[in-house]
Amino acid sequence: MRPVIIGMSCGTSYPDPSRLLFLGKSLDYGEQRLSAALARAGALPFLLPVLPDTSMLAALVERVDALVLSGGSDVAPGVYGEAPLRPEWAGDPARDAYEQVLLGAALAQGKPVLGVCRGVQLLNAALGGSLYQDIGFQVPGALVHRDAARYDDNEHTVRLHEESWLAPLYGAREILVNSVHHQAIKALAPGLRACAWAPDGVIEAAADDRRDIYGVQWHPEWLDPGSPHFARRSAGDPIFAAFVARVRVRAGLA
Template sequence: MSTARPVVLGLSCGILPPNPTSPLFKGKPLHYCEGSLGAAVARAGALPILLPALAEPAQLAALLDLVDGLVLSGGTDVSPQVYGEVALEPAWAGDPERDAYERALIAAALARRRPILGVCRGAQILNASLGGALYQDIRAQLPGALTHRDWDRYERNGHRVTIAADSWLAATLGAGEHAVNSVHHQAIRRVAPGLRCVAVAPDSVVEAVERVDAEQFLVGVQWHPEWQTADDPDDPNAASRGHAIFAAFVAAVVARRS
């Protein structure tokens, strides 16, 4: 039996504020993970650990000493305050509590040179935290854009992206066009210094960013690879590509850990 220590990946959590009308955990805050993400990490050979949104900054940062890499999960909007703007509509005010929590995780991961993988919102908060900016709403701010979020179709909504040849993502999935799901209404408008755009949609929306060098391993994808499944009638190879991202990330974490 192998005695090698397993790869441990910390997953950022979603935050639900106290709900005094809920019959379950009445008036208590909830820190949660959508189950597909943890399952995808486990299938890739790592142990997923949910990182709670601790109030004490030192304790929150110390969580990164316990993991080999960080996965920033999807979820609520990023507040425009993160990139120095005000909300154009009240509905786009975002989630400042979660922003502060994840920005603290990102800072701790960068200081420890832990690899980071951002998924959907995760790509957005990574980019915004490093000095980039977002479209608060694609439909309102980018006329003629594709439908990047459709409530009824949800993860069945999708489009193709073009991946740059000289990128980690291309080494993982192959350069050129690939089908992805699309469940976001915000998107990267200005890529942060130090990151580069490595995938775009046909309407020019940024779909992936990365920095992969000797100092840092940072990758963000706008789609949800954990939701790419074998039962997708429009894309029979979706599951293998979704798994490939997590498997390659785990391999990168192992290489940098050793």
């Protein structure tokens, strides 16, 4: 029986005069630990490149069994009908457009989707929800969800909905995760339901189980056995294993 094939959205490094390698060129890239996490779950991960022809992007999605929307840059407020409150929160409209094509194709083809960090934000915004452009600015009493100096050393607990897809993976109502985001879900998109919350009430996971659409705000791929925090934080591999299992069923590979 063939393995599950998972397509991953990529980030783009735009032309940068200070970058001597590939000077003046755009680069598509993927984060290695996300690919490794999917591989450990038994999937074959493939990076889906940015292509100007949207029909070719849809054709790429046809070749995979599921889509993972990866982490990275901010989602542009225009996706959910707002203007940036500050210039630095303008986001990445080019990446948003590319990922919306991938997402639209996956949904039209009935393919499962997993959003990681930026991925769950894009998922929510593209499906009709909205985002906090900056948690610290817009959520009174919020935790520090992103600390640039500490990066994934930053952490907090997450409370899981007892009837969510996440709760059975951990056998607990509360887990400890990393936190590397300054945007977050504000209003949930129609069809999505909240599955986890930070102590300050910020939504940390969402899902539409009927369509096998899932998203988490933290980075489970960085909660792997190689992490220096592995012994005390909740492992990320169960999330990828559960997603790949659902993909296998959906694709008729179980």
